[in-house]
Every structure is written in structure tokens, then in C-alpha cells.
Amino acid sequence: MLTVDDELVMQDVSNGPVRHSGRLTNWYAGSFQDGIIPEGAAHKLMTLEEQAHELHLRETVRDYARLRYRLLKYFSTVRMVIGEDNSPEPTRYEKDDYNECIRDIVLNVRVQRPYHKKTHMKKACNRFPTHSQELLLLGSQKLTELRDALICINDLAVNQDISADPQLYQMSHLPNNSMEFPSGFFYINGVFYNDDRHPQAKIYSEGIVKWAQRHSEIGELKSKSMHETTFLDLELRLGYPYVFLHQGNCEHIIIFTDVRLHHQDDVQDPARYPLLRGQASKLSVKCCICSLHLANWIVKDEPRLPIPNAHVCDRCLKSFCYNSRGVKIHNIRVYPFIDEFMTQQKKSVESSKYTLNRQEKES
Template identity: 35%
Template sequence: MEEIYKPKNTKIISVKDALLEYQSELLPTGLTTVPTSEGDIPAAMSFNGSEHQFNELLQSVDLDRNLSSIKDFRITNFHPARLQNVMKPVEITEKALRFNCVQNAIKITGRLRKNLDCRIRYNKHKYTFIPRREETDLYPFSEMVLEIRFYEPFKYKTGVRLGHPKFHQEFYVLGSQTLTELRDKIYCQCDLGPFYDISANPHAAEEAEPKSADAADPGFFFIHDTFYNDMRKPANMDYSEVIQTWAKRQKSIGELKTKLMEEAKFEDLQFRLGYPQVYQHHGNCEHIFVISNCRLLASSDLLVRRRYPILNSYAFPRSIPCNICGHCEANFIVKNSDQHIFDPAYVCQVCYESYHYRDGVKIGQFEAFRFLGTKIAVKDDDVEMDVRL
């Protein structure tokens, strides 16, 4: 596959080998584990003094204690999901306020601050924030963390340029987790389907009927040269079979492998950073995704295993206005209609019923489907997701 789409990053990363390499670099000679707290430091540095002597040593190298000043700027922990992280201006003395240059600077700063708040609040790229109230069960440097960015699905057409991929979601996953754990956290509008033609009944239910627990839900990840198929349910089919049959007839595509998604862990993967991979489900719904970073778990990360995979950020969709009135949000997609300029056309509930029906009877030939494009689902088990923007 890489013979067709040439990779810019030629290095192939093995997650398990990278973990061992990083840990060996961090471990000084003679240590078996990386120090994770102040209590581990005396043993790591072969300190034989008392606890009181060790505390005095810590205080002597404490930068906040020895190099701090009352004139220092206040330092706060930054998180992009919190507006209050924007630094407040320094208090200006009454004497300085007499100068015109200071007054003009205050006006300019106020406008910049207002514009910054607006840009953050209405930015399509949103970040989640999970309060850290639970006991930790992970240790820094014991796991690899992979940062994975998914993009919105698209319909490919030969010879048609589609533009840049649109960001959808970003997850943090642990190397010890399976690929199915990530798949269960991914949100896609197709999960709310299947969507049927409801043009015969304008008052059809807004929500699709709930799926049974045994209903088929196939899908696969294609990473590097391997298809990882989700076969947890007996009704799931192997989506990759037809692709492999086609690939065998292509001289430019090498050997492709197949593994079970539920048995594969991220620590067993091999990939190139930034190289596009594929997630496919619900028939032909394809998502491009990239593994943008592969690093050690740090003390600043959330050290609670059951919270992973973590949804770090997502694209907040804008509402699509009705193509007829232009005021209300679209609720339906109308296709194959000779009464619209656009195909498909996005229309609201009122315009849909008044424009396409007379006394509840369908006018003309068209297809209509429910549109849920502005709904968002943040999948996280029994935790309150604090989304501030």
C-alpha cells in the first residue's frame, strides 16, 4: 500500500520495542523501576541520611522557595477546555492611568481579550475535561500512550478532489488496551442508523428503533499492512475479505494480513507516525485516522486505567440551515426531487411538511431521510464530562 501513497516518515514504530527502549533510557544503572514520587528518590540516588536531612536537601533545591519573588507572574495549569486559563492583565497603578499611552493600551488589550474569548468559545475544535477525583492505578512510564486522530467520513470519487480531511475526534489510548476498546468509544452518526426512506410518512419517529444485542456490527481497522476485524458477534462478517481478493490482483500492493480486533493490543502494533490508516464500519462508512504521537505515560496524564480510551477533543458541528426558509435548523435530507435546486437538499420540519405534502399526502417523487448532523455523543462510562466551551 505504501508503494502507492509514499510515506513522508519512513521509520516504522513498534510500540512494544519503543516502550522497552524509552524505559531503558530513563533507568539509571542499577535501578529496576523509574522513580515516580519523592519517596523513591532516596533509593535512586543511594541517599543514606535521615528523612529530616532529605527534606532539607529538597528545600535547598526548591526553585519556588529559593528563586521566587512577589513580582513574579502567577503561573496556572493550562487546559484548553477552560476559558479562565487566559491570563489576566497586571494591575495598573492609579498614577500610570494618567498617561494616554496606558489608556490606549488598556482599550486595545480589552478588545483583544474579547476577541480571544469569542474565538475560543465558538471554535469548532472542542476539548473535554475530566475531573481527577479517583484513586490512581497507573504508574508513570509504565505504559505507552497513543494519540489517535479520526477524521469525518467521506465518499471518494475517482478524479474528484475532495479537499482536506475534516477533523472529527482525538483519543488517548494505552498500549495494553485492545483495539475493540477504542472502537466502542468512537462516535459516528451511522451508529444511529440505519436510515430508511420516510417520505411516505412525514411523521415517522425521529429516532431509529433500538438495535438488538445480537445485531451485526462489523467493522475493521487497517493499520500498516493488517486488517483487524471485529468478530465479537456471530453475525459479523469479514469486511476485509473482498478487499484482499481485489488486492491480490494488484501488482503494486503487497501481502495483506488479517487479525481479530478483539485480540489485538496497541502494544503489538507497527505503524508510521502520521501515515493515514482506515477505520470502516456500517458497510461503506470510511474514516481516515492517523496515530499522531506515541509516548510514555507521564505523571501529568490521567492515571486511572478505566478512563481510557480518553476522548481528548472533538469537532463541534455547526447547524445546517434549511435550504428553503434559511431560518430553522435542517431536520431532513431530501434526495432525487425535481422541486429543489440542490440534491440532496436540507430542510426543516415545517418546510418539509408544507412543501412536499398536501393534506398529509406526498406530492411528487422524492426520498426523505432523518438528519441528525448536529448531534454529539460523548461516550464515557459513568463520568461527568466537563465540556466548558
């Protein structure tokens, strides 16, 4: 370690004072003594002034650690840790066929939840949406691979009443919105990258481009194919918000937060990218009847339930809304409920199973 004159003295964190605040202990403990501020320095240097204010809050505000933790940038991110070395994905294997490092770049992209602009309210309250996923991509990959890796609850929804015979095994065979409405585009630097792989896909950008041609102040807008463009073809700005639109009006803000060269500690199999590096910490929806099991169905028009759209589990649905012969008691409608958090967890588990199967075949 390099040192200079009059540098702060190193301290052992384990010997420092332990401050309990809920589930967090010594969350702001550092390797240096940050509580020593020279006299009068707080009025000359802005960083020391902010540091003095931070130390004052630590000593005076009760449960300050928990309150401060909620303001951190990535406090709501759940890292997809699988390996014992705290890596987001298993990187090395005993018999690795990929001995040479991939000559490529790795992009870190954060996908926000759908953005809904509230134009009907008098006071502006359009806060920036929270993030949903954090992915690692290769620069040589096409934009369609990012589009297929995005998980949105509007894509997974099934708009079909199956109250006649609701069975859990049917949910994987029913066509969801992503199958019926496969259209979508990325809007990056004045260019619409449309997803035209499906023959029934609509080109959403056609109407926007025609509208922009009648307004010269907007400038020229172009359209390109999503499956013919890689990330290396783009001129991206880190931290700048771009737009992904699908399902007609479901808008997601995507932000590229980091770019670096691929190194030997990264996942060496290019087929496993995009990698799910993190997701938002979101509580799953429980059954409104038993409050024990996770919800599997959305029940509408049930007069005995206190809300018009009730989330219920499969057991409560069969015992409360149907009789012993499997006939519904009232004229209700039943729709499958897809839990977004559980879907992301399932996708991560499938990725880990792929790794285990590959290791078994090699051994």
C-alpha cells in the first residue's frame, strides 16, 4: 500500500465499536478512521463538510443505518449468486473447452419497469420507474438476444378465461401475450430497431416516422432491423436512457451502465449470454384467502370476496369457488396469474441446471 505524510491511520474494523441497527451491523465501517476531521477543515473543503454532517447523523439519528441503506442506489437489487466464490454465474469448470478468452466486450444493461405517464393528474408525479433486471451482454450479440432476455409481466400474461376447468398444468400450454403480439422495437439515438422476425409482427415505428416527417424540428428518424444489428454497431452513451417498446404501449427504459473487455474470470461460453446478473427485490403476491400460499389465479366477479380482482392460490380456488363436483358456484371469471419474481427465479434455476448437465456430460 502506498502512503503519504499525515495520512489517516489504519484501524482494524473488528476492533471498532459495534453499532446495532435492525439487521445491519457496522454497515459503514471502513478501513480508515474517518471520524477525525482537522479543526476548521469542514469550512474549507466541501467533502469534509458533508462528512461531518454524516457523522453527526450517525450519532444523533436512531436507526440511521437502516434509513441510510434504503437510499443507496442498488439496495433493492438481488444478485443472482450461484457459485461458492460469490460469482453471479459459475465461470470455470474442471474440464473447460473454452481455453481461450473471448475477444469481445461485456455490456452491463439495466432494464426498468414499465413506465406509465400519468397525464390525467393535475400535479406532475411521474417518478422514474424502478429497475427490473440487470443483464450482462456481449458486444457481438444482436439486439434480438437482449429483447428475448427481457422479462415483462405484460408478455407473460394470458388473456383467456379458463374458469370452466382451471388446471395448473394448462398454464404452460396457453398462448401468452408475447406469442399473440410479438412486435416491439428499441429506440436508440434516433433509430428504431424493429423486431420483424415474426410474420405477424407490426412495425410500430412506421406511424412515428411518418408523424416526424411532418415536423421538421424533430429531425430525421430512421428504421432498421433488430436481428441485423449488434451492439458493436451502436454508439452508446453510458447512463443515458433508451427506450424499449412492446405490447403496443408498454415502454421500458434501458440504461447501459458499464462496458469493459471480456476477461478470463467471466463466463467463457458465449452461448450463455445474456446473463442475468441481478433483479429487483419484489415481494411475491400471496393468496388473499389463506395468506399462506402464493397466488396462482386471478378471480373476477366473485360476490363473496371483498375485492373485484382477487389473487387466490389453487387450493383455495378449488375449495372456495367450486363445489365438490368441480362446478363453479357463481358466474366468475378465472385468469392465470404469472408472478414476475418467481419467473425470473425459474429462469435462473434453468441456467444453473444447464451448467450441471454440461459438467455431467464432461465427466
